[in-house]
Amino acid sequence: MFYFATDILGTIAFAISGVLVAMEKKLDLFGVLIIAFVTAIGGGTLRDLLIGNTPVVWMRDSVYVITIVITVIVAILFAKQLKYLRKSLFLFDTIGIGLYTLVGVEKGLEAQLLPIMCIALGTITASFGGVIRDILCNEIPVIFRKEIYATACILGGVSYFLLNKLPIPPNYAFIIAIFVVILLRILAVKFNIRLPNIYRN
Amino acid sequence: MFYFATDILGTIAFAISGVLVAMEKKLDLFGVLIIAFVTAIGGGTLRDLLIGNTPVVWMRDSVYVITIVITVIVAILFAKQLKYLRKSLFLFDTIGIGLYTLVGVEKGLEAQLLPIMCIALGTITASFGGVIRDILCNEIPVIFRKEIYATACILGGVSYFLLNKLPIPPNYAFIIAIFVVILLRILAVKFNIRLPNIYRN
Amino acid sequence: MFYFATDILGTIAFAISGVLVAMEKKLDLFGVLIIAFVTAIGGGTLRDLLIGNTPVVWMRDSVYVITIVITVIVAILFAKQLKYLRKSLFLFDTIGIGLYTLVGVEKGLEAQLLPIMCIALGTITASFGGVIRDILCNEIPVIFRKEIYATACILGGVSYFLLNKLPIPPNYAFIIAIFVVILLRILAVKFNIRLPNIYRN
Numbered sequence: 354m355f356y357f358a359t360d361i362l363g364t365i366a367f368a369i370s371g372v373l374v375a376m377e378k379k380l381d382l383f384g385v386l387i388i389a390f391v392t393a394i395g396g397g398t399l400r401d402l403l404i405g406n407t408p409v410v411w412m413r414d415s416v417y418v419i420t421i422v423i424t425v426i427v428a429i430l431f432a433k434q435l436k437y438l439r440k441s442l443f444l445f446d447t448i449g450i451g452l453y454t455l456v457g458v459e460k461g462l463e464a465q466l467l468p469i470m471c472i473a474l475g476t477i478t479a480s481f482g483g484v485i486r487d488i489l490c491n492e493i494p495v496i497f498r499k500e501i502y503a504t505a506c507i508l509g510g511v512s513y514f515l516l517n518k519l520p521i522p523p524n525y526a527f528i529i530a531i532f533v534v535i536l537l538r539i540l541a542v543k544f545n546i547r548l549p550n551i552y553r554n
Numbered sequence: 555m556f557y558f559a560t561d562i563l564g565t566i567a568f569a570i571s572g573v574l575v576a577m578e579k580k581l582d583l584f585g586v587l588i589i590a591f592v593t594a595i596g597g598g599t600l601r602d603l604l605i606g607n608t609p610v611v612w613m614r615d616s617v618y619v620i621t622i623v624i625t626v627i628v629a630i631l632f633a634k635q636l637k638y639l640r641k642s643l644f645l646f647d648t649i650g651i652g653l654y655t656l657v658g659v660e661k662g663l664e665a666q667l668l669p670i671m672c673i674a675l676g677t678i679t680a681s682f683g684g685v686i687r688d689i690l691c692n693e694i695p696v697i698f699r700k701e702i703y704a705t706a707c708i709l710g711g712v713s714y715f716l717l718n719k720l721p722i723p724p725n726y727a728f729i730i731a732i733f734v735v736i737l738l739r740i741l742a743v744k745f746n747i748r749l750p751n752i753y754r755n
Numbered sequence: 756m757f758y759f760a761t762d763i764l765g766t767i768a769f770a771i772s773g774v775l776v777a778m779e780k781k782l783d784l785f786g787v788l789i790i791a792f793v794t795a796i797g798g799g800t801l802r803d804l805l806i807g808n809t810p811v812v813w814m815r816d817s818v819y820v821i822t823i824v825i826t827v828i829v830a831i832l833f834a835k836q837l838k839y840l841r842k843s844l845f846l847f848d849t850i851g852i853g854l855y856t857l858v859g860v861e862k863g864l865e866a867q868l869l870p871i872m873c874i875a876l877g878t879i880t881a882s883f884g885g886v887i888r889d890i891l892c893n894e895i896p897v898i899f900r901k902e903i904y905a906t907a908c909i910l911g912g913v914s915y916f917l918l919n920k921l922p923i924p925p926n927y928a929f930i931i932a933i934f935v936v937i938l939l940r941i942l943a944v945k946f947n948i949r950l951p952n953i954y955r956n
Contacts, residue, residue, distance in 0.1 A: 382749040383705055384698050398604070403800070405809025407606025412671050429752050470814050489698070497786050497891070504785055548784040551831050583950040584906055585899050599805070608807025613872050630953050690899070 509534030710735030911936030
């Protein structure tokens, strides 16, 4: 139930991010719905396909589609309140990748993958929806801009396995790791932290 | 046999639509074949992956690949007769989405998904090939232009479930629903019907 | 073990091609790693999904991810030695498609697909990584430039089945077929061989 709630919250966050990008591009009602849907279920779908969990989770459980439709309607109605579009997009996308990274790590553990694979699966699950959203809306995918993005997911996943070695309840490690991803992403953008330069000029 | 014939007809329609777009972009013989192939099997492949029907249908049954190759050869030979390219493209793409929507709904029912999921599966199956075709040929995907597109698929799927409550043979409901999708799409483009505007100007 | 070695060599070749394209686009360290990773496992992932081999091979066996990471680090360090970027890219991409075509054909045979499907699977496996790499790096996918590309894979696959009818060890047929793909590609580019023109001017 706990991981399920995290998955639903991540779905909501990514659906809102999809609505924001689609409305900025002035897509019609259906374009907004499709972008929001693809952003929200894109990462989870790829995750389920890679580990062989088919039919994919949002086909087996209708709560995902229902959640996305309600989220899109509410987000469209409240879109005008969101004056600072870029900041809101960043916020919801960051919450989404934090939540989805750890859901992906958990699903990898359930599939009995090695920790390094669980971290890879969590990072892919978290990043893919945003990449698809950006490609369909003709933006440079956020993962390729010169910001710390996937690194935050990987370090969050690593922190989860480290925290699990401490004598704390597993749910605590899960939640703390989510905040590690979110915090790293916020700090990296706030302080303009870049990866080491690999080009000699 | 009935649904299989519908699947083959949809494959032919989408393959022709792929040839038309690829030849308009002056791709070479192989580029045309690849675009036609991807457009024709793209939707069905995604459908089979999402519900876990692997190996995918066109790998298990060689009639799909053979049909596509023959269709491409014939379409290239007769391409010059098609003076009105945009209208032909619209026609074959529309026939394709009508057929593929209902094939997708049927495959969803076979996989014992809820009706709402069957409609989603049918809409995704019908739209995806055209989206891939347009992206690879550097066009704005038809699903994002301000036309009724996926809505026609959804309403066709809904009509199928409504028609099934009437005392008519199931094949009749299937065929009528296909024509519902096609008719809605033609009417929407002919009368320039748009979705409600969600932006306050 | 033999096919496994071929798969690893193909992974290395495609990872290097990904590093070359990504560094030409001046992506940051993570962008380079992602492009290399997607290019290297993209084709094999699609192959495993199409035939239903899940979890996908690089999730089940960590040697693939480890190989890619080491290859990327070495390739970045030695990138400056590669003065002739376009030629190096062509070389590693060509080696990659030769190796991956035959690995794909073998995996198709293991899945008991018909020869025509094995050739299709091999061609798709070989081409897909490069297509994804080029799309993500905003290049026209190599498969759509007016060069012999997928045709080399198909002819290499066909040669494998023909060679298997000769009284030579199967490994010999496998290796010769790999060189058929590579040689056809090199000859086609060197002598500017094009497919037949399908447009009447």
